[in-house]
Amino acid sequence: MDLSYTPEELAFQREVRVWLKKNVPKRQRDERPIEFGDPRRIAQAKTWQRKVHAAGYLALGWPREYGGQGMDVMRQTIVNEEMVRARAPGLIGMMGIQMVGPTLIQHGTEEQRRRYLPRILEADDIWCQGYSEPGSGSDLASLRTRAELVGDEFVVNGQKVWTSNAQFADWMFCLVRTDPNVPKHAGISYILIDMKTSGITVRPLVQMTGDAGFNEVFFEDVRVPRENLIGGLNNGWQVANATLAHERNMLGSTMRTQQTFQKLLRLARTQRRNGGPASADPVIRQRLADLALRVETMKLEAYRQLTNALRGRPAGISASVSKLVTTELNHDIARTALEIMGSYGPLARKDPRVRDAGIWPLDFMYSLGLIIGGGTSQIQKNIIAERGLGMPKEPRLA
Numbered sequence: 001m002d003l004s005y006t007p008e009e010l011a012f013q014r015e016v017r018v019w020l021k022k023n024v025p026k027r028q029r030d031e032r033p034i035e036f037g038d039p040r041r042i043a044q045a046k047t048w049q050r051k052v053h054a055a056g057y058l059a060l061g062w063p064r065e066y067g068g069q070g071m072d073v074m075r076q077t078i079v080n081e082e083m084v085r086a087r088a089p090g091l092i093g094m095m096g097i098q099m100v101g102p103t104l105i106q107h108g109t110e111e112q113r114r115r116y117l118p119r120i121l122e123a124d125d126i127w128c129q130g131y132s133e134p135g136s137g138s139d140l141a142s143l144r145t146r147a148e149l150v151g152d153e154f155v156v157n158g159q160k161v162w163t164s165n166a167q168f169a170d171w172m173f174c175l176v177r178t179d180p181n182v183p184k185h186a187g188i189s190y191i192l193i194d195m196k197t198s199g200i201t202v203r204p205l206v207q208m209t210g211d212a213g214f215n216e217v218f219f220e221d222v223r224v225p226r227e228n229l230i231g232g233l234n235n236g237w238q239v240a241n242a243t244l245a246h247e248r249n250m251l252g253s254t255m256r257t258q259q260t261f262q263k264l265l266r267l268a269r270t271q272r273r274n275g276g277p278a279s280a281d282p283v284i285r286q287r288l289a290d291l292a293l294r295v296e297t298m299k300l301e302a303y304r305q306l307t308n309a310l311r312g313r314p315a316g317i318s319a320s321v322s323k324l325v326t327t328e329l330n331h332d333i334a335r336t337a338l339e340i341m342g343s344y345g346p347l348a349r350k351d352p353r354v355r356d357a358g359i360w361p362l363d364f365m366y367s368l369g370l371i372i373g374g375g376t377s378q379i380q381k382n383i384i385a386e387r388g389l390g391m392p393k394e395p396r397l398a
């Protein structure tokens, strides 16, 4: 494994760093676009994504004909690292860029790629993920939202839940049951639904962070053209899993984790505890050392995965490993910050005595959600055990 950049990559890194220094909007630093309800913030986030795209720093690995830069994965890694370093706001089109986009490159037709991919990058279309249903979360293949083919259209009836961003999304990539008479994995299709189609009702759900980031989505005789089918009729399970691997890679990225850990160290050095800085407290030091080891381990794991990608080796279960470890690590970092702050920890964002603009209690709650979203930790452990370690499948309960 070679851990250094080539002279060309270093020059590219400098160029990106200079651009970000000039262009990251100061007031929007560290902003997370996932929990948006305010149309002004949505518009602001779209403007930011368009600017990044116009500069050539979006989807660096996508082919040029679909709006990408046709570069290798190293350039994308450099941009990602610099974005974190510059505390650039998150991208509002993440589900398009990191989930459905790569899936369309893999499983879409040429026409579908040309139609959807450039609009994803331009933030003209924001996407949401219609997988989970009441009673079908971990056991996703049991989903019941029905799509019947009538002529050249699917007629969709049913309900999705926990659909992040549906309140402002333009499109949904959605799993539907197209054949109820075959084993559950074999009767699912992956279709793209225009959220403006009549018969769709979106009802926001408020999370413990106080934001309404996800929703219930109801379908009543929603008509979807057959041409919006991805990867063939009743072949949705394969396509869905491709998207899930991309999602787990996204959630398992350690770049922001490294940054957050540095912030935790700053907090520990400046927060008083037992008459000295918290970082001098033996219990806190032990906790910080444990977190430092885990952060470093995940950084090296990310390098290992990058090397595998560059050498064209199969990714295997690496997305599940990163998702499992990183989301739990993010939560433990936030938990340690709350412990360090003691009774000041849970103070709300607007309280004048908050530390770090009140981000820690919010991070604590938000990161807990990400341990569940994209497949819970228990489900990742099942995947690692069965597909990675070759252990026997979990026993079916009667």
Ligand SMILES: Cc1cc2nc3c(=O)[nH]c(=O)nc-3n(C[C@H](O)[C@H](O)[C@H](O)COP(=O)(O)OP(=O)(O)OC[C@H]3O[C@@H](n4cnc5c(N)ncnc54)[C@H](O)[C@@H]3O)c2cc1C
Binding pocket: 128, 129, 130, 131, 132, 133, 135, 136, 137, 138, 139, 161, 162, 163, 164, 165, 214, 369, 370, 372, 373, 374, 375, 376, 377, 378, 379, 382, 394
């Ligand atoms: C912040 C957030 C955002 C989300 N965004 C979206 C979205 O945009 N689109 C979408 O479709 N979904 C989304 N989800 C839903 C998410 O995918 C589901 O919550 C998740 O898959 C778990 O399903 P469930 O909530 O039905 O829990 P359940 O499946 O009912 O699980 C309950 C508990 O049982 C455990 N469990 C279940 N089965 C097993 C098993 N076989 N072995 C061991 N333990 C098991 C689980 O680990 C969990 O602890 C989001 C969730 C969150 C928290």
